[in-house]
Amino acid sequence: MSSSKKLHRITLQPIGAVLEAEEGTPLRDLLFEQGVEFPCGGQGRCRGCKVRVLQGHVSVNAAQREHLSEEELAQGWRLACQSRLEDDLVIELRQWDATILVNDAAFAFTPGEGLGIAVDVGTTTVVAQLLDLEKGYVLGVKTALNPQARYGADVMSRVNYAVAEGGADRLTELIRHEVGRLIHQLFTSSQADAARLRKITLVGNTVMHHLFCGIDLEPLSHTPFEPVNDGMQVFRGSELGWNLPADPVVRFLPCLGGFVGSDLLAGIMATGMHQSDELSVLMDLGTNGEILLGNREHILCASTAAGPAFEGARISMGMRAATGAIWRVTATDHRLDVQVLGNAQPRGICGSGLVDAVAAGLELRLIRPT
Ligand code: FES
Numbered sequence: 476m477s478s479s480k481k482l483h484r485i486t487l488q489p490i491g492a493v494l495e496a497e498e499g500t501p502l503r504d505l506l507f508e509q510g511v512e513f514p515c516g517g518q519g520r521c522r523g524c525k526v527r528v529l530q531g532h533v534s535v536n537a538a539q540r541e542h543l544s545e546e547e548l549a550q551g552w553r554l555a556c557q558s559r560l561e562d563d564l565v566i567e568l569r570q571w572d573a574t575i576l577v578n579d580a581a582f583a584f585t586p587g588e589g590l591g592i593a594v595d596v597g598t599t600t601v602v603a604q605l606l607d608l609e610k611g612y613v614l615g616v617k618t619a620l621n622p623q624a625r626y627g628a629d630v631m632s633r634v635n636y637a638v639a640e641g642g643a644d645r646l647t648e649l650i651r652h653e654v655g656r657l658i659h660q661l662f663t664s665s666q667a668d669a670a671r672l673r674k675i676t677l678v679g680n681t682v683m684h685h686l687f688c689g690i691d692l693e694p695l696s697h698t699p700f701e702p703v704n705d706g707m708q709v710f711r712g713s714e715l716g717w718n719l720p721a722d723p724v725v726r727f728l729p730c731l732g733g734f735v736g737s738d739l740l741a742g743i744m745a746t747g748m749h750q751s752d753e754l755s756v757l758m759d760l761g762t763n764g765e766i767l768l769g770n771r772e773h774i775l776c777a778s779t780a781a782g783p784a785f786e787g788a789r790i791s792m793g794m795r796a797a798t799g800a801i802w803r804v805t806a807t808d809h810r811l812d813v814q815v816l817g818n819a820q821p822r823g824i825c826g827s828g829l830v831d832a833v834a835a836g837l838e839l840r841l842i843r844p845t
Contacts, residue, residue, distance in 0.1 A: 638692055644689075790829070798822075
């Protein structure tokens with residue numbers, strides 16, 4: 476049955492993209508793909524999803540009245556997470572255009588048969604590599620934003636959306652679909668034969684593991700944050716909705732603890748710290764930050780939701796290290812100098828800028844110990 480809802484046209488500035496969507500569509504769904512961030516998961520509390528309506532009408536609700544000033548509202552600022560499409564629009568985005576870093580360096584391996592895909596399911600980004608298991612070549616790398624991020628920037632926001640708001644199935648569907656899309660992109664761009672694909676291996680933190688595998692997150696929503704099912708999960712591609720010729724086996728590697736996932740396990744294997752006599756430290760400074768200390772006898776680990784700190788996400792002018800972020804602040808001749816990523820107009824301040832700003836403030840005695 477065809478939908479009878481009216482279609483509206485949305486023009487996004489300055490990127491010039493034009494979208495069409497049905498009346499009533501949440502702006503969050505439309506704008507996430509364009510780089511708008513939703514740090515508080517769309518709760519209307521953080522102002523992180525502010526966009527400016529240049530033409531057209533977007534209604535103002537109570538949350539927007541509470542968090543935006545009269546002046547901001549009059550200038551057309553709206554919280555995208557609190558708005559729905561009700562008119563043709565021209566919107567100015569605070570777009571996120573940071574590059575996702577990847578590495579296609581050679582790796583140590585035991586020769587196997589056919590092709591394999593390794594996927595790092597990050598809280599913010601997803602990276603997939605296509606590998607020739609016979610020769611050890613990296614045949615291609617594809618990256619994407621984790622589409623779950625529209626429901627919260629950090630793992631605890633995701634847990635909250637899944638448990639308190641009943642969104643677990645939606646988050647599972649989004650990440651499985653996105654990984655499937657990256658797999659197809661890998662074969663399209665490399666022109667490798669998908670029939671040779673033998674296995675797909677995924678790593679990620681414990682919340683990503685549970686959400687991908689469809690495991691209940693409730694035990695991770697309260698102390699003692701102990702997962703009940705954090706072991707390796709095995710699927711066939713077809714069970715995940717992926718249409719791949721050889722229906723390869725898909726493994727999500729086991730987690731190490733409450734918020735320490737198999738991405739760290741992969742780090743241990745890659746560095747060999749578990750075989751070393753010397754004490755060493757391994758840090759993963761991701762949105763979910765983890766740190767390991769140990770050697771062949773014993774390894775200790777701890778984790779925290781680091782993204783909000785490093786990326787400034789819950790600070791009123793905080794933002795990721797993207798174009799327009801103040802990333803360095805120095806004290807020169809009794810004044811503050813700033814450097815902005817991309818030589819653009821400053822839009823906010825990222826984690827390194829915040830640390831620098833405090834150091835410079837102390838140096839200039841603008842900040843004093845209390
Ligand atoms: S206010 Fe919209 S995501 Fe936080």
